[in-house]
Amino acid sequence: MTISAPSGIISDDLLCELAQHVGTDQLLSSQDELLVYECDGYVVEKNVPDVVVFPQSAAEIQAVVKSCVRHGVPFVPRGAGTSLAGGCLPVGGGVMISLTRMKQILEINTRDRYAVVQPGLVNLHLTRALAGTGFHYAPDPSSQGACTIGGNVATNSGGPHTLKYGVTVNHVTGVEFVSPTGELVQIGGPCGCGDDLDLPGLFVGSEGTFGIVTKIWVKLTRNPESCRTMLAVFDSTDDTSQAISSIIGAGIVPAALEMMDQGIITALEEAFAFGFPLDAAAVLLIEVDGLDVALDQEAETIITLCKQSGAREVRLSQTEEERALLWKCRKQAFGAIGRLAPSYCTQDGVVPRTKLPQILKFIADVGERCNIRIVNVFHAGDGNLHPILLFDERDREQVRRVMDASDEILEMCIELGGSVTGEHGIGVEKISFMNRLFSEQDLDVMGDVRRVFNPDGICSPGKLLPTAGACGMEHIQREHPGRRAAM
Amino acid sequence: MSSNARNTVTVKNVRDIVDAVQSAGTDATSLTAARRVTGNVHQLDLSSMNAVVEYPARDMTITVEAGMTLKTLTCLLRSEGQQLPVDVADPEMTVGAFVASDPAGPRQYGYGTLRDYLIGIEAVDGLGRVFHAGGRVVKNVAGYDLCRLMVGSRGSLGILSQLTFKLKPVPEQFVIQQWQFAAELDVAASLDSLNKSAARPVVIDLDSPNGSTWSLNVGVEGPPNVCEWQIGQLACDMSNPTSTEVCAPDTTAAITYCGSGARRHLEAETVAVINSLPSQVPHVCRIVNEQGLSATCHAGNGVIAVQSNDSKPLPDHAVDQIESLLKDYGGHLRITKSDAVSRRRAGVFSAGLVAALDPHQVFV
Numbered sequence: 001m002t003i004s005a006p007s008g009i010i011s012d013d014l015l016c017e018l019a020q021h022v023g024t025d026q027l028l029s030s031q032d033e034l035l036v037y038e039c040d041g042y043v044v045e046k047n048v049p050d051v052v053v054f055p056q057s058a059a060e061i062q063a064v065v066k067s068c069v070r071h072g073v074p075f076v077p078r079g080a081g082t083s084l085a086g087g088c089l090p091v092g093g094g095v096m097i098s099l100t101r102m103k104q105i106l107e108i109n110t111r112d113r114y115a116v117v118q119p120g121l122v123n124l125h126l127t128r129a130l131a132g133t134g135f136h137y138a139p140d141p142s143s144q145g146a147c148t149i150g151g152n153v154a155t156n157s158g159g160p161h162t163l164k165y166g167v168t169v170n171h172v173t174g175v176e177f178v179s180p181t182g183e184l185v186q187i188g189g190p191c192g193c194g195d196d197l198d199l200p201g202l203f204v205g206s207e208g209t210f211g212i213v214t215k216i217w218v219k220l221t222r223n224p225e226s227c228r229t230m231l232a233v234f235d236s237t238d239d240t241s242q243a244i245s246s247i248i249g250a251g252i253v254p255a256a257l258e259m260m261d262q263g264i265i266t267a268l269e270e271a272f273a274f275g276f277p278l279d280a281a282a283v284l285l286i287e288v289d290g291l292d293v294a295l296d297q298e299a300e301t302i303i304t305l306c307k308q309s310g311a312r313e314v315r316l317s318q319t320e321e322e323r324a325l326l327w328k329c330r331k332q333a334f335g336a337i338g339r340l341a342p343s344y345c346t347q348d349g350v351v352p353r354t355k356l357p358q359i360l361k362f363i364a365d366v367g368e369r370c371n372i373r374i375v376n377v378f379h380a381g382d383g384n385l386h387p388i389l390l391f392d393e394r395d396r397e398q399v400r401r402v403m404d405a406s407d408e409i410l411e412m413c414i415e416l417g418g419s420v421t422g423e424h425g426i427g428v429e430k431i432s433f434m435n436r437l438f439s440e441q442d443l444d445v446m447g448d449v450r451r452v453f454n455p456d457g458i459c460s461p462g463k464l465l466p467t468a469g470a471c472g473m474e475h476i477q478r479e480h481p482g483r484r485a486a487m
Numbered sequence: 488m489s490s491n492a493r494n495t496v497t498v499k500n501v502r503d504i505v506d507a508v509q510s511a512g513t514d515a516t517s518l519t520a521a522r523r524v525t526g527n528v529h530q531l532d533l534s535s536m537n538a539v540v541e542y543p544a545r546d547m548t549i550t551v552e553a554g555m556t557l558k559t560l561t562c563l564l565r566s567e568g569q570q571l572p573v574d575v576a577d578p579e580m581t582v583g584a585f586v587a588s589d590p591a592g593p594r595q596y597g598y599g600t601l602r603d604y605l606i607g608i609e610a611v612d613g614l615g616r617v618f619h620a621g622g623r624v625v626k627n628v629a630g631y632d633l634c635r636l637m638v639g640s641r642g643s644l645g646i647l648s649q650l651t652f653k654l655k656p657v658p659e660q661f662v663i664q665q666w667q668f669a670a671e672l673d674v675a676a677s678l679d680s681l682n683k684s685a686a687r688p689v690v691i692d693l694d695s696p697n698g699s700t701w702s703l704n705v706g707v708e709g710p711p712n713v714c715e716w717q718i719g720q721l722a723c724d725m726s727n728p729t730s731t732e733v734c735a736p737d738t739t740a741a742i743t744y745c746g747s748g749a750r751r752h753l754e755a756e757t758v759a760v761i762n763s764l765p766s767q768v769p770h771v772c773r774i775v776n777e778q779g780l781s782a783t784c785h786a787g788n789g790v791i792a793v794q795s796n797d798s799k800p801l802p803d804h805a806v807d808q809i810e811s812l813l814k815d816y817g818g819h820l821r822i823t824k825s826d827a828v829s830r831r832r833a834g835v836f837s838a839g840l841v842a843a844l845d846p847h848q849v850f851v
């Protein structure tokens with residue numbers, strides 16, 4: 001790595017200090033190297049950080065943060081950079097703290113059902129390390145092969161199996177972090193918080209605005225003894241939504257309940273040749289897990305409910321290979337979308353589950369009206385939509401229509417009693433929706449809460465709250481009036 | 488809003504709560520929604536705020552006003568075959584008080600605690616600001632998660648006025664089986680096996696009254712054939728039990744058991760509550776028993792209530808011994824009965840949050 005002359009807001013002194021803290025080989029400052037870090041999975045807003053550091057210990061992070069504070073320079077943590085909301089965007093420039101070198105599993109204790117990990121550990125690597133123990137780490141974002149547990153904590157990630165097992169916050173009992181003033185703090189631990197407030201509960205989902213996570217205590221979950229995986233095929237999306245509602249309404253909590261519509265099925269079939277019926281309007285991927293003795297009955301009830309709701313056919317996976325392929329299709333659905341259009345924008349709205357028929361119809365209408373092709377693959381059991389808007393980013397007119405369509409969809413989610421984000425977070429992308437979801441007083445209180453952790457606003461400025469740490473926000477507002485979409 | 492001579496302020500809506508908070512701020516008096524009040528404190532009576540705001544049963548969520556009693560909430564949910572699977576210590580307690588005090592009973596092993604079910608709040612902070620967090624959908628990451636912050640905050644951050652929960656279906660059957668033991672080693676070995684049992688218990692409780700007999704109460708759920716199968720599996724997990732018997736033969740009895748398990752933490756006999764690692768429970772119980780005190784534990788979660796028949800406190804040397812053991816792995820000990828007033832052990836950020844949301848110290 002080469003150290004170049006500092007740019008923007010970084011002085012020579014600060015650059016020297018940073019190099020001393022982490023070592024010159026753990027620091028990037030030349031423009032061509034920094035370019036990689038100009039954005040995360042949300043590529044609309046781009047801003048190159050002035051420096052990227054790769055600390056290898058909490059002490060190094062403390063030193064980096066203290067230097068930034070002394071020089072009044074903003075800093076932002078980054079995991080794998082798969083955020084779809086611009087959580088890693090260095091708003092106003094400054095120092096990016098990459099956690100990818102802190103990726104160790106510090107402890108696995110299956111008797112007490114917890115593990116202690118460093119923030120840069122890739123989600124899937126923990127579950128891999130647990131293979132054969134009878135336990136796993138439950139939150140399983142579709143990006144789990146790349147995203148880090150630190151990033152998951154910051155965004156409170158979900159995934160297909162969080163319908164039954166809960167999202168990240170349900171599996172985190174403690175966090176160690178470097179505060180925005182440079183102190184090393186532990187909240188919670190393997191035995192929870194004791195008599196204190198539930199600070200880990202507050203910290204999870206704070207999108208990097210409360211400090212840099214350096215250690216995480218996560219719960220381990222028993223592997224289910226067995227599972228049944230079904231693929232229900234429908235001729236209409238209305239019937240599909242009806243089936244979802246019937247299953248949940250019947251008091252069954254599947255481990256996963258995922259919907260894929262015709263557009264996605266076509267792309268997946270081309271990519272994986274699973275044997276999806278190309279003329280189907282939608283399919284439901286349904287998995288129940290638990291004790292083998294209970295599952296046949298549960299699967300039978302689900303098959304009956306799907307058929308009563310109009311399913312043309314319900315296939316029960318007969319082999320582990322078939323099940324694995326079905327899940328591969330689901331988890332790599334985003335990869336297959338590249339076959340449909342040069343660019344795509346994924347939204348993350350949520351509606352009450354019973355409102356799925358309404359929102360799906362609305363999404364189809366919006367697509368038609370805005371002349372944008374929209375396909376859907378999403379966590380149907382949670383009502384967590386992922387409409388994917390297909391377009392060509394070289395066509396500015398299309399980009400505008402995609403933004404309009406995305407806005408309309410998210411506004412309808414709010415109108416139907418839902419939210420604009422189920423798992424991707426607000427980041428910079430959805431900031432302008434915050435004052436539609438929350439009142440001024442709600443945001444005031446949230447602002448006060450943020451200031452308790454991040455008094456000067458220099459840790460991840462410009463994220464999550466519309467009024468947050470001002471530096472750099474003006475630039476975003478000017479270049480992209482209104483909401484920006486993840487593309 | 489009305490008040491009486493005993494300093495009880497009856498509120499009918501969130502506006503009344505705001506008025507009460509603001510006048511407490513002006514008069515420099517203290518305010519609480521708790522039922523037990525000491526000293527010169529104004530007590531908020533939210534019992535008139537007991538309406539269902541929204542119950543879309545097929546979405547498996549419910550929004551209620553904070554003054555609704557748990558008894559009313561439970562009945563309502565039962566009529567739809569649903570539950571908030573957190574054990575109710577006192578059916579007359581209001582939903583708001585339940586969230587603020589966060590009692591956790593036997594089923595926390597299988598279901599988690601209130602923090603896993605509260606998805607939306609409306610509350611009034613010490614400045615009289617009405618604020619909301621979360622929403623009414625089961626998955627939502629917009630904004631800071633102030634819901635979890637309010638769980639167990641004991642009224643220190645605000646008065647809850649409305650709450651939204653996600654719900655679970657009521658299982659077909661819920662039963663609890665008891666096994667007795669005469670040796671600590673057998674208890675420890677049985678608890679180790681239960682951790683990897685072929686069954687999937689939702690309750691693992693241990694009673695250790697005196698250090699010479701132990702009883703392990705294990706609850707399972709599901710259709711009758713599944714419960715029966717699980718009880719059979721659990722029997723294989725037990726190491727040299729001296730006897731076994733049915734503790735709760737049906738759902739009603741099992742729920743009653745869980746209610747009294749949750750109540751135990753609130754009883755006068757409970758002199759301390761310990762959060763330990765589950766594997767350390769037998770060891771901690773031994774220290775407690777050696778002091779002539781009994782231990783009742785949600786052993787699967789490492790939660791231990793230390794009880795004394797004559798309200799005798801945990802002696803200092805036992806406190807030291809337990810605390811040094813807990814320190815090794817991050818456990819906690821909370822003395823509930825002592826001459827000194829029981830104070831929350833809050834870190835700097837908790838203190839900062841209390842100061843931010845209640846700068847005039849309106850809430851006790």
Ligand SMILES: Cc1cc2nc3c(=O)[nH]c(=O)nc-3n(C[C@H](O)[C@H](O)[C@H](O)COP(=O)(O)OP(=O)(O)OC[C@H]3O[C@@H](n4cnc5c(N)ncnc54)[C@H](O)[C@@H]3O)c2cc1C
Nearest residue numbers: 079080081082083087142148150151154157158208213423
């Ligand atoms: C193909 C694809 C599929 C996806 N599927 C899902 C899904 O199923 N469910 C889901 O929830 N998300 C999903 N995502 C979004 C994304 O993967 C998650 O938000 C993930 O948690 C981000 O992890 P990361 O390590 O990439 O974090 P980054 O993108 O690097 O950062 C995300 C946020 O976390 C903060 N952060 C990172 N590390 C730390 C730290 N150590 N301390 C404090 N803050 C930190 C950053 O500042 C930023 O605000 C998907 C993304 C892609 C590209």
